[in-house]
Amino acid sequence: MTLDFANRGQKIEIVNIPDSNVRVQAIRLGLCEGAKLVCSEKIPAGPVILQNRMQEIAIGRNLAKKIQIKLI
Numbered sequence: 001m002t003l004d005f006a007n008r009g010q011k012i013e014i015v016n017i018p019d020s021n022v023r024v025q026a027i028r029l030g031l032c033e034g035a036k037l038v039c040s041e042k043i044p045a046g047p048v049i050l051q052n053r054m055q056e057i058a059i060g061r062n063l064a065k066k067i068q069i070k071l072i
Contacts, residue, residue, distance in 0.1 A: 001071075003048055003064035006039040013037075016068040026067065029057050036072060 006012050014035045017023040026032065030052060040056060041049035047058040059067070 001069055003059060003067040003069050004061055006042065006048060006064075006069060008039055008042050010039045011036065011072045012039060012069045013072050014067060015070050017066070018068070019066050022063060022066045025063065029059075030055070031057070031067075 003012070003014075014026075014031060014033050014037070017026050017033060031037070031050075035052065038051040039048060040051040043049070045061075047060050048064045050057045050059060
């Protein structure tokens, strides 16, 4: 399952970021494989908002389609 399928309020864990360019972008945002996050909002046809501790990060849909997750 990819990040663009996460729904509001779901707790997720990043499982894999296969593309090395995407992985670099994610690390710059403080996201890495094994990170546990909460999907705090999903804007229709817009970004997925993730909550990482006390920080919220907006991930564009195209980027979210390349990040593999699992529900926890």
